[in-house]
Structure formats: structure tokens, C-alpha cells
Amino acid sequence: LPQYTITTHCFHLLLIILSIAKYFNTKGRYEEVKPYLIEDVLAVNRSILQPPSAQCQEIHLTAIIRHGTRYPTTKNIKEMQKLYTIVMQNASGEESWLREIQTQWTMWYTEDMDGRLVQKGVNELKHLAVRLSKLFPSLISEEKLRGGLFKFITSSKHRCVNSTLSFKAGLTELWAIKDMKFDHEVNDALMRFFDKCARFVQEVDNNPSALVEINNFKTGPEMRRVQKKIADRLRVPYSYITEDIAEAAFYLCAYEFAIKAVNSPWCQLFDEDDAKVMEYASDLREFWKRGYGYDINSKSSCILFHDVFRRLDKAASENKSGQQVTEAVTVQVGHADTLLPLLTLLGFFNDSQALTSTHYPPTDQQVSMPLYDDVKEHYRELLQGCDFENECQLFNSTKERFPFNISNIGYYLKGTRQLSNRSM
Numbered sequence: 530l531p532q533y534t535i536t537t538h539c540f541h542l543l544l545i546i547l548s549i550a551k552y553f554n555t556k557g558r559y560e561e562v563k564p565y566l567i568e569d570v571l572a573v574n575r576s577i578l579q580p581p582s583a584q585c586q587e588i589h590l591t592a593i594i595r596h597g598t599r600y601p602t603t604k605n606i607k608e609m610q611k612l613y614t615i616v617m618q619n620a621s622g623e624e625s626w627l628r629e630i631q632t633q634w635t636m637w638y639t640e641d642m643d644g645r646l647v648q649k650g651v652n653e654l655k656h657l658a659v660r661l662s663k664l665f666p667s668l669i670s671e672e673k674l675r676g677g678l679f680k681f682i683t684s685s686k687h688r689c690v691n692s693t694l695s696f697k698a699g700l701t702e703l704w705a706i707k708d709m710k711f712d713h714e715v716n717d718a719l720m721r722f723f724d725k726c727a728r729f730v731q732e733v734d735n736n737p738s739a740l741v742e743i744n745n746f747k748t749g750p751e752m753r754r755v756q757k758k759i760a761d762r763l764r765v766p767y768s769y770i771t772e773d774i775a776e777a778a779f780y781l782c783a784y785e786f787a788i789k790a791v792n793s794p795w796c797q798l799f800d801e802d803d804a805k806v807m808e809y810a811s812d813l814r815e816f817w818k819r820g821y822g823y824d825i826n827s828k829s830s831c832i833l834f835h836d837v838f839r840r841l842d843k844a845a846s847e848n849k850s851g852q853q854v855t856e857a858v859t860v861q862v863g864h865a866d867t868l869l870p871l872l873t874l875l876g877f878f879n880d881s882q883a884l885t886s887t888h889y890p891p892t893d894q895q896v897s898m899p900l901y902d903d904v905k906e907h908y909r910e911l912l913q914g915c916d917f918e919n920e921c922q923l924f925n926s927t928k929e930r931f932p933f934n935i936s937n938i939g940y941y942l943k944g945t946r947q948l949s950n951r952s953m
């Protein structure tokens with residue numbers, strides 16, 4: 530089991546290497562994309578924040594954040610328990626990882642954990658708050674927090690509420706604020722729009738024919754091969770390892786790594802080829818249910834997109850008219866399902882081809898880089914045209930559309946040139 534101890538200037542660092550960790554997709558550790566945080570959890574890199582011009586100054590910050598690391602949901606835990614029972618009752622073999630599961634590993638996941646934030650998730654949000662305060666010291670400041678210039682908005686889900694509380698605790702602990710409490714607003718219309726958008730729910734989320742590529746892959750030859758390999762490794766009948774059980778095994782490996790930072794014996798059920806297949810299955814799900822697969826996936830986030838731009842507009846007009854900006858910092862906590870449609874609406878990571886069940890293995894795609902003028906035009910259209918109520922209703926009425934006042938668009942899109950160069 531590859532573990533390395535690295536000694537740096539003043540402390541020891543235990544690195545657990547798990548080669549398949551990069552295939553865990555939305556169940557991956559945040560450290561996988563920001564490895565420097567393993568060494569220093571409060572490290573920030575200011576070089577990504579060079580303003581596009583010297584006159585450009587920060588007057589408002591909106592942070593849209595996913596909740597921290599959490600337990601599996603009840604549905605996943607039930608499948609994990611089924612798999613565990615199969616391994617305990619029916620698996621045979623002499624491999625050390627199998628004996629480790631059977632004699633040392635205990636089934637410690639219980640249904641009441643139901644996707645709640647873990648302690649590590651609490652710490653992640655506290656650390657994120659401190660890092661943001663280092664990146665934007667003029668905005669994320671004690672003075673502005675005490676002055677009531679912060680707004681916190683969260684999804685009602687416990688892991689998001691808890692993440693919001695943790696973010697606030699990060700700031701109040703940083704500045705040792707004990708004499709004040711700060712409210713947050715629960716707003717599912719903004720942070721769980723994917724549940725509220727009737728057209729999305731009916732036409733995509735609950736529509737088997739819209740999800741045909743996902744289902745074809747899940748029942749296709751690549752996935753069947755992964756299931757058979759798991760069954761062979763456990764020496765159990767093939768019928769025992771359904772697609773859901775294979776997924777539960779993959780989740781067990783991922784969650785043990787994310788929550789406990791261990792390379793768990795469950796990970797031995799997958800080699801790298803298997804992990805790539807599992808990853809592709811979840812990529813298909815994200816593509817067709819949250820990403821570019823259907824227009825309504827991203828349009829369902831128009832309400833959040835407008836909310837953000839309305840706030841930018843307000844801050845800009847307040848500053849222009851010589852008033853103090855009333856909302857200097859907005860922190861909004863939601864889900865992967867909140868961020869993916871919004872990133873899609875903004876045009877990020879737009880592959881040129883649709884993901885399909887038959888194009889496995891995927892070829893590396895050229896992700897095109899939109900030009901600033903195209904981005905500006907795209908956002909202009911969204912500000913004028915993309916309206917949650919119109920997009921999300923099942924039947925269009927002749928109701929007059931309500932156009933967004935875009936007179937300030939050039940003003941706050943200046944920063945987008947930089948954004949599009951870096952991230953798209």
C-alpha cells in the first residue's frame with residue numbers, strides 16, 4: 530500500500546496515494562483539484578486575481594459554494610450494506626484485502642447519516658472562509674461583517690445549512706467575534722432551482738427517454754465487464770453484483786478516502802480501467818441531467834444567474850451614485866447540482882460533442898475558448914431572455930416577458946475577459 534512520509538521544513542506529512550482517486554467525480558476529495566492545500570490548508574495564490582485594469586477595484590464579492598465533504602445518502606448506504614452482507618456471507622478467497630474487509634473492517638455507515646456534513650466538511654468551510662479573507666481583505670473584513678454588509682444564503686439541506694454555519698464560524702473565530710451573531714437566509718428557489726423547475730423535473734429528471742444514454746451505458750458491455758470483474762474478485766455469482774452494487778463498492782472506496790483519508794480494502798475491487806468506466810457513467814449522468822445534454826438543465830439556473838447579476842448591478846449603481854455598497858459580500862451555499870447548471874449556463878467547459886453511451890472510451894475533446902465578445906453577447910441574451918418562470922413552466926402562456934435592465938452590462942462584464950481566458 531503506497532504511503533509516503535515526506536519531511537518538509539517543519540512538519541511531517543503523510544501522503545496516501547490512491548491511483549484511482551481522480552475518477553471519483555463529484556465524490557472526489559477537494560484536495561484532488563487543489564493539492565497544495567494538503568501541505569497548507571490556508572494557502573492562497575493571489576496571482577489569479579490580477580485586475581483587468583489598474584482602475585478596476587473590488588466593490589462586491591459573490592461566492593457560490595458547494596457544501597463540504599459529507600456522508601453518503603441513505604440510498605447509497607442501503608446499497609453499501611447489501612454489498613457488505615454479500616462480502617461477509619458469500620465471498621471467498623485468500624487475498625489479504627478480502628480478509629481485511631471480513632475480519633477488521635466494520636460497517637460503520639448508518640442510514641441516519643443521510644448525506645450530513647462530516648467534521649472534515651466543517652473544517653473545509655472554515656478554512657475556505659479564511660482563505661477568501663486573505664484573497665479579498667478589503668471585502669471580507671471584520672468591519673464589513675460587523676457592519677451588516679454580508680449576506681448568507683443557503684439551500685435548506687442540512688449539509689448546506691451546516692456548511693453555512695461553518696463558513697460563518699470560520700470568520701467569527703478568525704476575528705474572535707463573540708458579541709454578535711449573523712443570520713442566514715434559507716432559499717431553495719435560488720439554491721435548489723433544480724427541484725423547483727417543473728419542466729426540468731418532468732422532461733429530464735423523471736423522464737427515462739431523456740436519460741437513455743445513461744441507462745444504455747449502465748446496462749452496456751463496459752459496465753457488465755466491471756460487474757463481472759468484481760464478482761470474480763469476490764467469487765460470488767454474477768447476479769449478485771448489480772450496477773447499483775458496483776456503484777456502492779466504488780462509493781465505499783471514494784468515501785473512505787474522502788472522509789477517513791484511507792486507501793480502503795474496498796478499492797481493491799477496481800483497477801484503473803474499471804474506475805474509468807465508473808467515472809464515465811457518472812459523467813454521462815452529469816452531462817444529461819445537469820450539463821449541456823439538454824437546454825433546460827442550464828436554463829433552470831436562470832433564476833440564480835439573474836440574482837447574481839441583479840446584485841452586481843445594484844452594487845455598481847450604488848457605487849456610481851456615490852453611495853456605499855449595501856451588500857459587499859454574498860455567500861451562497863448549495864450543491865454540485867446548483868453549480869453545474871450555472872457553470873453550463875455561463876458557457877464553461879463546453880465540449881464540442883455530446884457524450885454518448887457508445888463513445889467509450891471518450892477521446893480528449895478540444896474545449897473551445899469563447900471570445901470575449903461572444904461571452905458578452907451570450908450573457909446579454911440570458912439577461913434579457915432567460916426567465917425562470919418562462920423556461921420552467923410546462924406550458925407557455927402568453928405572459929409578457931420581463932426584460933432585465935442591461936444598461937450596465939459593459940461595466941460588470943469587464944472582468945469576464947480574464948475569466949474566459951483562464952477557465953473556459
Ligand SMILES: *[C@@H]1O[C@H](CO)[C@@H](O)[C@H](O)[C@H]1NC(C)=O
Pocket residue numbers: 574575576577
Ligand atoms: C499561482 O498561480 C499561478 C497561475 O496559475 C502559477 O503560475 C503559480 O505557480 C502559482 N503559485 C504558487 C506559489 O503556487
Ligand SMILES: *[C@@H]1O[C@H](CO)[C@@H](O)[C@H](O)[C@H]1NC(C)=O
Pocket residue numbers: 618619766
Ligand atoms: C450466500 O450466503 C447466504 C447466507 O449464508 C446463503 O443463503 C446463500 O445461499 C449464499 N449464496 C451462494 C451462491 O452461496
Ligand SMILES: *[C@@H]1O[C@H](CO)[C@@H](O)[C@H](O)[C@H]1NC(C)=O
Pocket residue numbers: 645646647648651691694
Ligand atoms: C454540523 O456537522 C458536524 C459534523 O458532522 C456536527 O457535529 C454538527 O452537530 C453539525 N451542526 C449542525 C448545527 O447541524
Ligand SMILES: *[C@@H]1O[C@H](CO)[C@@H](O)[C@H](O)[C@H]1NC(C)=O
Pocket residue numbers: 586587588847848849850851852853854
Ligand atoms: C466606489 O468604488 C471605488 C473603487 O473601489 C471607491 O474608491 C469609492 O470610494 C467607491 N464609492 C463609494 C461611495 O463607496
Ligand SMILES: *[C@@H]1O[C@H](CO)[C@@H](O)[C@H](O)[C@H]1NC(C)=O
Pocket residue numbers: 873874875876879880881907
Ligand atoms: C456549446 O457549444 C456548442 C457547440 O460548439 C454551441 O452550439 C453552444 O452554443 C455552446 N453553448 C454555450 C452555452 O456556450
Ligand SMILES: *[C@@H]1O[C@H](CO)[C@@H](O)[C@H](O)[C@H]1NC(C)=O
Pocket residue numbers: 919920922923924925
Ligand atoms: C417556453 O418558452 C421558452 C422561452 O421562449 C422556450 O425556451 C421554451 O422552449 C418554451 N417551452 C415550451 C414547453 O414550449
Ligand SMILES: *[C@@H]1O[C@H](CO)[C@@H](O)[C@H](O)[C@H]1NC(C)=O
Pocket residue numbers: 846934935936
Ligand atoms: C435602466 O437603468 C438605467 C441606469 O441605471 C436607468 O437610467 C433606466 O431608466 C433603466 N431602464 C429601465 C427600463 O428601467
